[in-house]
Amino acid sequence: MLEKDRSLHSMIQLGSIRQRNRPLETLTWLTGFAGLVWFAVNWILSGDLKWQELTAVAVIAITIGLATLGNWRVGLYLIPVWLVFEDFARKFLGNNMFVYMGKDALVGIVYVAFFYGLRHRVEKSWRPPFGLPLLLFLAWAAVEAFNPLTPSISYGLLGLKLYFYYVPLIFVGYVFIRTELDLRRFLVFNLALGALVSLLGVIQAITGQRFLNPEVLDRDLLVLGDLHRNSPISGLVFNRPTSVFVSDGRFGAYLILMWVMSFGTVGYLMFRGGRGRKLVYLCAATVLAAILLSGVRTSLVYSLIGTAAMAGGIVWGTRLREEQLLRTFKAIRRFVLFSAAGAICVALLYPSQLASRWAFYTETLSPSGPGSELAARGWQYPISEFSKTFGLENWWWGRGLGTASLGTQYVVRFLNAPPPGPVVENGYGSLLLEMGVPGLILWIFLTVAIARACWKVVKSLRWTPMFPLAFCIFWFALIVLFPLSFVSLATYQDFIITAYLWIFIGILFRLPAILDSPTAAQDKPLFRWPR
Secondary structure (H helix, E strand, C coil): CHHHHHHHHHHHCCCCCCCCCHHHHHHHHHHHHHHHHHHHHHHHHCCCHHHHHHHHHHHHHHHHHHHHHHCHHHHHHHHHHHHHHHHHHHHHCCCCHHHHCHHHHHHHHHHHHHHHHHHHCCCCCCCCCCHHHHHHHHHHHHHHHCCCCCCCHHHHHHHHHHHHCCCCHHHHHHHHCCCHHHHHHHHHHHHHHHHHHHHHHHHHHHHCCCCCCCCCCCHHHHHHHCCEEECCCCCCEEECCCCCCCCHHHHHHHHHHHHHHHHHHHHHHHHHCCCCHHHHHHHHHHHHHHHHHHCCHHHHHHHHHHHHHHHHHHHHCCCCCHHHHHHHHHHHHHHHHHHHHHHHHHHHHCHHHHHHHHHHHHHHHCCCCCCCCHHHHHHHHHHHHHHHHHHCCCCCCCCCCCCCCCCHHHHHHHHCCCCCCCCCCCHHHHHHHHHHHHHHHHHHHHHHHHHHHHHHHHHHCCCCCCHHHHHHHHHHHHHHHHHHHHHCCHHHHCHHHHHHHHHHHHHHHHHHHHCCCCCCCCCCCCCCCCC
16 A cells, blocks of 8 residues: 555656756846846837837746746746737737747747756656657758758758757646646646637627737738638628737637637546536637637638547547446537537627628538539649649759748748748648658658557547547647648647647646546646646
């Protein structure tokens, strides 16, 4: 019995990282205070509104950085907040690149604080089971970063950042979850954030693009942030809301993430009990309303398919006992009903706004309708774009990492690099252009290895309260790494999606160890500053 208690104590203290380094905290806070005073003085003396806004962002960034240095667990809560609201700051600061790089600095600080603390661990570091495929893909990508055909080494550095900079978050996510209480708090926190972002998107869809946007958008953001569409048959026009983001596509991808995670969290809390379920139901209702009003067909289609797949998967993972099956169906029924309530509220209060989007969905997604784009956008266009790759030069060995990735326009604009060359709107085609056939093969090898390793964890959690959450994390990883990455690498390279992807994969591999955590205490407060 004593050995069992000791083993449980060791499990909870995994990586037993000394969370507070008081000499470092004192030094950083003193340095930070002096910096804040300097910024405040300049803010008061300056009459430039743009400088004042930048100063405010700098003060927030310094405060966040200092808090993260003292406790990396705080940083893992602050990373999603910064990632979500970074675009909002960029819109009002003229697409300032210092703001754009703020997230990378914050993630870097988390890495420094985290790996510095690992030297105090009491257990061995965890190694992901797909480490070899990851290392092989990293090695080939590093070679392609210095491809002699690349127009500039800046593209290679950009590619390395987009593909690999957020990968270490898998280790941070794994060690972060010590008990079920940590898990519950992290899930509810992120879903509350998602509900806020979704609500802002709903308001913008109703009131127009001027809400949450400046009078004049930067030229690189204008096309992304002020888009209107019309249904092909009825001709109804509507705006595509971006919420706090710079593009409707990023907002749509974030909605898919929030929908999947809210479904998994509802299933987990239904089996485990505890606080937070009402907030998750509210989040689901708000997210569904935002999906309907977003006008992004990808979000709607993947949410519908995901709902069916996740519901079927959760039922499959439940024991064939009357009580557990009833509880499973109860969780699914409540999730659907609360989500539908959000859609009904929108339909009753703002029927014209919903009607224009609904007409667009039905007219373009109907398989037999005259305005249908289902086959064209779902299969024909991605395949034709992939076929275009074979007509371009150097597709066999690639022309250099990052030359067909997100952000190349900023490399050209701010670093005066030569244009990277023609691109295709297909994820696998972009991989061929950047890393050639070996790169595409290694990418497929890596993604299959990740999916296989995740599925093994999911199967091991079958018939446990963790299964609904585990299956939904697996589903999210599956759609990001396969169908969405085939259509476009933009989804994986989106810093919000890739950060959440690696964090949640790390959490997935941690779930079996915390299944019987003795400190899951249902009655403890959900919202508490991490220690």
